[in-house]
Amino acid sequence: DQAYAGRASSQDLEFADRYVTHFLAGGALPDAELEFDLDTELLARMRIEDIVEALVGLRDGAELSAVVIGPDDGAIPSEAALEATIEAALNATIDPRPDQAVIGDTLLAAPDPVAPAAVKNLPLGVTELVYPNGVRVLYVQTDISVNEVFMGAASPGGLSRVADEDVPEAFLIADIVGRSGAGAFDRVDLETFLSGQVVSLFPYIDVTAEGLLGNSATEDLETLMQLIHLTMVAPRADDAAAAAVIGEFRPFADSPEDIPGLASTLELIRQRWGDEPRYSIILDTEELDSFDIDAGRDVFRSRFGDAGDFVFSFAGDFSSATFRNLADTYLGTLPGTDRDDAWLDFQPDPPSRVIDETVAVGDSEQGFVTFLFTGEFARDPQTDVQVELLTLIADVRLRDRIREALSATYSPFLSTTTVEEPDDLIETFLQVSGDPEALDEIVAESLATLRNLASEGPTDAELATARSQLARQYELTSNEWWVEQMLFFANHPDESLEGLFQRFAIIDETTVADIRELAAIAFPSSEYVLVRQVPRQP
Numbered sequence: 001d002q003a004y005a006g007r008a009s010s011q012d013l014e015f016a017d018r019y020v021t022h023f024l025a026g027g028a029l030p031d032a033e034l035e036f037d038l039d040t041e042l043l044a045r046m047r048i049e050d051i052v053e054a055l056v057g058l059r060d061g062a063e064l065s066a067v068v069i070g071p072d073d074g075a076i077p078s079e080a081a082l083e084a085t086i087e088a089a090l091n092a093t094i095d096p097r098p099d100q101a102v103i104g105d106t107l108l109a110a111p112d113p114v115a116p117a118a119v120k121n122l123p124l125g126v127t128e129l130v131y132p133n134g135v136r137v138l139y140v141q142t143d144i145s146v147n148e149v150f151m152g153a154a155s156p157g158g159l160s161r162v163a164d165e166d167v168p169e170a171f172l173i174a175d176i177v178g179r180s181g182a183g184a185f186d187r188v189d190l191e192t193f194l195s196g197q198v199v200s201l202f203p204y205i206d207v208t209a210e211g212l213l214g215n216s217a218t219e220d221l222e223t224l225m226q227l228i229h230l231t232m233v234a235p236r237a238d239d240a241a242a243a244a245v246i247g248e249f250r251p252f253a254d255s256p257e258d259i260p261g262l263a264s265t266l267e268l269i270r271q272r273w274g275d276e277p278r279y280s281i282i283l284d285t286e287e288l289d290s291f292d293i294d295a296g297r298d299v300f301r302s303r304f305g306d307a308g309d310f311v312f313s314f315a316g317d318f319s320s321a322t323f324r325n326l327a328d329t330y331l332g333t334l335p336g337t338d339r340d341d342a343w344l345d346f347q348p349d350p351p352s353r354v355i356d357e358t359v360a361v362g363d364s365e366q367g368f369v370t371f372l373f374t375g376e377f378a379r380d381p382q383t384d385v386q387v388e389l390l391t392l393i394a395d396v397r398l399r400d401r402i403r404e405a406l407s408a409t410y411s412p413f414l415s416t417t418t419v420e421e422p423d424d425l426i427e428t429f430l431q432v433s434g435d436p437e438a439l440d441e442i443v444a445e446s447l448a449t450l451r452n453l454a455s456e457g458p459t460d461a462e463l464a465t466a467r468s469q470l471a472r473q474y475e476l477t478s479n480e481w482w483v484e485q486m487l488f489f490a491n492h493p494d495e496s497l498e499g500l501f502q503r504f505a506i507i508d509e510t511t512v513a514d515i516r517e518l519a520a521i522a523f524p525s526s527e528y529v530l531v532r533q534v535p536r537q538p
Helices: 012-025 032-045 048-060 079-090 164-178 187-194 218-233 239-254 262-273 285-289 293-304 320-330 381-406 436-455 460-475 479-490 497-509 512-522
Strands: 118-121 127-130 136-141 149-156 199-205 209-216 311-316 354-360 367-376 413-419 425-434 528-534
Touching: 127 320, 136 320, 136 479, 149 218, 149 479, 164 199, 164 239, 164 293, 199 218, 199 293, 209 218, 218 311, 218 320, 239 285, 239 293, 262 354, 262 367, 262 528, 311 479, 367 436, 367 512, 381 413, 381 425, 381 436, 381 460, 381 497, 381 512, 425 436, 425 512, 436 512, 436 528, 460 497, 460 512, 479 497
Parallel strands: 136 311, 354 528
Antiparallel strands: 118 127, 127 136, 149 209, 149 311, 199 209, 367 425, 367 528, 413 425
16 A cells, blocks of 8 residues: 555656566566556455465475574584474474454554744745744655655764763663563554554664654654654663664674674774774673663663754655644653753864774685774865765775776775764775785775875866766655755754755866865875784684
8 A cells, every 4th residue: 555655756766676677587567556456456365374375385395404503612502402493393282372452543642732832934845843842843745755754853962971881771772672662562562553554763872962763654644753752751671672682782792703894893993982982883792791771771761851952854745734733742742851961072083193903803714904084174065065976986986996906806885974073074984805915905005096086186087977976866855865954954053955955056066176175184194094804813
């Protein structure tokens, strides 16, 4: 039903995928109406017995294979024990699942709505609501995709407002809450309630902010609003969800050297941010073992329990009247104060010299070279576009140059981003995998390529290609893009919404000299971190 409702807004990529499948594999090409009729007819005829038969057919279609992976410390059962376990499971008598408790038709009783204290009509059809509790809501109606709504929310603070001893709990708690249900609904109950709807919501906590990301079908927007309200007012952090999240992190904590590229990334982080826990990307074994779920719950409540400095943004094909009523009911009623909760600066200064380290881990025949360049840089809408152009140009030139110079198929990964909080910086992460014996050559070619961009700039042809690529990307405006831009505007009142659509003009006006000057800032030649990862010697 959801796919059929959005048939008039299908993206070009969907058609392209279908044409490829049709040409290469003979896939059918029905129109939306015929496909909907065929699918719904099949679903209407399908019986439980048909599904069971299909599952049994998969089981009986081939001999059973079992792959067991674990630490080499004797913890893995013997082959005989595994065979006995599998045999017992295949011959076990399983009692029928008990009937599930009846779940109501709403997640919570609707609070009495609270009208906004101010309504602002902004350019480009954007409306801003300001509620007495301090909550700000920006929304725009679009026809980009039928029956679709995307949302985002953000509040300053994040990990910077968490005590050092609670950072490990803060690191995992948003994921745990996202897997634990909400309010009186545990995860199973919530999934059962949402099984007939299109709704998702994910909380997050990063270094300087916390927030929510979500989406729904237009017809399920009220459920999304209810879930937002419950997640902030009555979050759950269940022990089972905590165990699952910790279990997923444990292999990275126990043996980071066994994950390709991870050891060098961890060393890079240590060299750039030292022991500051808020900039870690994984927890260590001791932190996982001592994880305190109660402390995690306290952290989540402190970050999300006061909505007074939250900004929400929504984009989709909803009606304004319906949206306003739902926002008044579920967002205007969130608890909120005017507390001073701005982010704090825990970020160490970037290194003022070249740091070149080597880590020897594992027995893989693959090596890694990882760079982090950091420069001082105050961004604006014009330089945002120029940073994207520089990234496209540098990525292509690195790939072509390294392959040409080294006669190898190494594929560099390059990411250049601007950071405003807590410091105005431009950061470039570059990682290249390759033969451990050729890492010096990879380093030399990588540095030479980036330094040439900083001294000479791109060629006219490179800039023209990047302009064309970026313009095509900008043509694919999405509801997610609108959500991101409204959140950005809400935190940058000195900039205009109209500037969002000046990007094409900026692309055309950007010169080779602009990219050269930006590259000199983004790729400083005497201030960066370099980590080489090589196999451990036997």
